[in-house]
Amino acid sequence: MLKKELLNLQYKEIELLRLKTKKKEIESEKEKLEKESQKINNNIESARIKLDEKKKYLQELNNFIKYKQERIAELKKQKESARNREEFKKILRAIAKNEDDIIKTKQQITGIETEVEALKDAYLKVKEQFEFKLNELKEKINELEKEANTYEKKINKVLFEIEEIKSSLPEEELKKFEQMKEKFNGLVFADISTGACEGCGITYSSAEYRELLSKLKAGESKCPYCGRFIYCKK
Numbered sequence: 703m704l705k706k707e708l709l710n711l712q713y714k715e716i717e718l719l720r721l722k723t724k725k726k727e728i729e730s731e732k733e734k735l736e737k738e739s740q741k742i743n744n745n746i747e748s749a750r751i752k753l754d755e756k757k758k759y760l761q762e763l764n765n766f767i768k769y770k771q772e773r774i775a776e777l778k779k780q781k782e783s784a785r786n787r788e789e790f791k792k793i794l795r796a797i798a799k800n801e802d803d804i805i806k807t808k809q810q811i812t813g814i815e816t817e818v819e820a821l822k823d824a825y826l827k828v829k830e831q832f833e834f835k836l837n838e839l840k841e842k843i844n845e846l847e848k849e850a851n852t853y854e855k856k857i858n859k860v861l862f863e864i865e866e867i868k869s870s871l872p873e874e875e876l877k878k879f880e881q882m883k884e885k886f887n888g889l890v891f892a893d894i895s896t897g898a899c900e901g902c903g904i905t906y907s908s909a910e911y912r913e914l915l916s917k918l919k920a921g922e923s924k925c926p927y928c929g930r931f932i933y934c935k936k
């Protein structure tokens with residue numbers, strides 16, 4: 703014999719399993735969307751980094767020109783106070799070399815500026831292209847988060863109810879129930895309202911079924927085939 707309250711405990715434990723599975727599904731879906739979102743963000747970020755690096759290089763080239771211009775100004779001053787013709791010529795050559803460097807760098811800058819523009823376009827394009835998708839993902843993730851929280855609350859409620867039932871039952875009875883759960887794959891009480899045993903799947907003959915129903919007592923009657931306690935949901 704088993705106490706009828708244990709059927710309620712079985713309901714609650716099955717409900718708990720269902721809720722936990724559902725919550726896990728929601729969380730794994732959320733994780734999937736978060737990964738997708740992260741991937742998009744990485745793409746946008748990588749376009750931004752490429753643009754920034756190119757801009758930085760452009761800045762370096764401009765700094766180089768500035769440095770060269772300062773150097774020329776310096777050399778021009780030195781030229782005024784050249785001690786001899788030899789030194790004068792040497793300074794002139796140095797100035798020409800620096801001017802040459804500036805011209806080459808300016809040519810390089812023109813190319814880099816074009817590249818910066820192209821990278822800026824690419825960055826804005828990828829950002830714009832995925833902005834909608836990202837917002838959509840964000841919304842879905844928030845929804846799933848809320849849903850998971852709702853399930854968390856439901857789970858806590860059922861856990862509380864399970865504890866309540868357990869604390870109202872004698873230790874021995876619970877121990878017996880746990881042992882039977884082990885033996886019967888978690889299903890100690892089997893519903894027979896369909897004419898078949900929910901536990902072992904056997905369909906009863908109509909005479910047998912009538913007999914079982916007429917004598918049915920929750921916590922006492924058992925399935926003649928698997929030995930589970932039977933009850934009728936209806």
Ligand SMILES: [Zn+2]
Nearest residue numbers: 899902925928
């Ligand atoms: Zn059975």
